[in-house]
Amino acid sequence: MKENSNDSTIYKIRTNKDTGFKELITENPMLDRQEKVISESKNLKIINGIERKDIWKYLLRIFRETISLISYFQRNDRSVFLYNQKRYVPKIINYCLSYTIYQKHLLPINLIYKIFKKIHQIIPASKSIKLFIKSLNTNCVVVVGGNWPTNHNYFSSEIDYIKACSKLKIPSVIQVVSWDNLTARGIYHYSPNLMLAWNQIHKEEAFRIHNIPKEKIKITGSPVMDKWFDQQNNLRKKENFFHDLNINPNIPLITYLGSSKNIVGRNEKVIVEKIFKILKKKGIQMIIRPHGGNSGQFKSLASQIPVIPLQGDLPDTNKSEKLMIETLIYSSVCIGINTTAMIDSVVLGTPCITLIKKEFDLGQSLTAHFKNIRKNNIFPEVFNEEDACEKIEKIIHEGKSFINKNEIENFCRPQGNQISSGKMASQFILSLLKSN
Template sequence: MTDICFVVSHGFAARMVVYSRVIPLLRGQGLSVVLLVPEGDTAHLNSIAEEMGFRVEVISTGALRGGRLSGWIRPYLFEDVGRNPALRAKHLRSVRRMDARGLASRAFFVLNRAACRIARLRRALVNWQRGKLRSRVVGETVKKLRPAVVVSTYPVNDLEASVLLEAQCLGIPTVGQLLSWDNITSKGRWLVIPDLFLAWGSIMAEELGRYYGVGGERVMCTGVTHFDTHINGVTRPRIVESLERLGLEGERPYLLFGMSSPVFAPTEIEVVEHVARLVESDQFGAEMQLVVRPHPQNVMGSMADMSWLPRLEMLRSSRVAVQFPLMVRSSLPWATEREDMLVLANLIGGCSVCINSGSTLSLDAIIQDRPVVLPLFDVGSQWPWWASARRIGDYIHQRTMIELGGVTVTHSLEETMRAIAVYLADPSVHSAGRRLTRDRELGPCDGRASERVARALQRLVAEGYSAGVRALSG
């Protein structure tokens, strides 16, 4: 029998579960832990599992293909695509394809309009697809593991949804511990809802109630486990070491530009080049430096654009450095090395201003009270909304954060320069908004989120399913 089974289908979830202190704390209490992952290269996870004392179990994704819908189709059946900016942008991108998928997107949008109007049709579609999630292979795996608790990190994923469903059919308590702040509003509807949730902060808790009717004692705000590194792992010597490794001066100020995939910000490389020129020409002072960090999606997977890489390399100088994320080969998309979170946290902790096009890096910076600039615009000719960086500010999770008043959104290169200059002159600008954002988005930020998650799961194992709600709320 297994005490706790974490279902992990994404590299960012591994960072939250494996690279935090959650598993060591659970193991310290004598609890057994299994990481259930999709088939593929698990060598990196296996080495960590041997060190930390948990097991890695692999499940074939081939067991999930029987009649299931592709991920891009599912939102048409279960979401109001026209009213959700993130899903609408994906739809508008898809219908411009000159292939079968483009034609299918048009047809599915017609079905989407009908499903939004006819509740009976929508319920029938949900029940039909939930039936497709049943899997003999997954069911046998869950029975073999016999976990006391199953924790899902990305419930929209087919593998995770199937494990959740099989666990619930067996009467096993299920918990949602979401890997990112956009999972509720931007990824499409989950067909299997965990019984209980470990939410980041009050905004995530409110969204669970609004979109899934889950609230009250079924949700506990724990904070963000891997963000504990921002509180416990950032020191001045580490900041200096990180800069010197990149060839920069460890004691001089610097800007940090965290890039996004070109799918979200197609002309961002030109913004990066512009900021680099400003730094090189002393527009922000004779000592200012720049660190550019591509997003993992910049350099790996279907969202990458390798044509950017030579342009980034050309920026390197005595004052401009490029820090590539420390990626690892894995069955999990966009998986990083364990050290990557520590390096990133220290680069954020020492920066004067953090610039990014709407990624989670905004929250990484805000937890350390670093000023944030969001350049949500296109350089040169304006791209259509569905492809433009402008649309990012319309996404529900981004709009919610922006309205809290802790960041500056810019709409041109000139505005970006001015916003950086304002923060350099007075870093306390928008500090009240950053505090509000930190409290509402991230919950308790005391470096003990891992302890809260481990304690909640430990109580749930000890008290069983009938006491599950009390285990989280007590």
């Protein structure tokens, strides 16, 4: 697991002074706040992994990031994620790949891809990672993510654990971690023994884009969304939630779900302000739930529109999960551009509208994961702020008939609404262990 971070949250490992056990914590530097995610037990140990640091890593960085960039060209993906990927590739390679003559005539891009892949496969596994895995005396290695980009300051080593396991004859697993993980990040450069995908769409993407053999891919649903299906939080009553936000419990509440900088930059503020003013005239109140890594854009609005939480946050602790569940289930409708929270809203039973804006095409309509969502009609669509407010009024009056329940379950829990995705993933891993 990569130690992830964004503008609001950093994951760290600390030792509990009282128990002596290590804990995985989230830290919000802006609020000087730490919260425990999970603690060690007799069945769980928390340790730092190691990063690849041998002479091959500089060459690997060039080859891996170039292969990932070429993959965007091959599948004609011209979304914001293509331009993000370009940042990790040397300028001269960027120039060559982007220049039309190299793509079509002088040196076909598919040939470059095959040559780079072939050379990449020849580079040996990391000796230090192999020794580290052997020292753990483990029966299996599960990688969460595995296709993060590498830059000058950080070498993304997660995928190297897959190759090391292959050389050590130890079973390996990759868990798809998010709805856009297979199309908005890099390539999985090595195949694990088992890949755990959310749904049929993910399975096809893993095969078509990442060349993972179909027989190695199993569909489990989304373990990260189990918390919404299996919620056991002690929630505040609706009246108390509204009271704490100083808003009226007798007036419909709309929540605007902020998107990441990748998707919208810092350009949502004007949209939110316009929607807020129209809704206010209609007697409807609104709050903002910012994206965890893009909350700063809304601070100037906080005096007139509640921003919950003001500094942004991820729903990965009991407290933050509880706040997000309360926010979504006590809202009559949610609205957003392109963010996972929109899926979360529908899973929790609150209709969510997507506002399609031409100015956000690179981060919205042109992205593969958003195209898939549109095909499945999960969100009602509007194309300007006025239409958005009219649609909100209609949904308030007509209720939850706007939720496409079957499609959202097919997306998050295709094996059945009552079947835990995490439990199913663990069963596939145990089956893998038994067969080896």
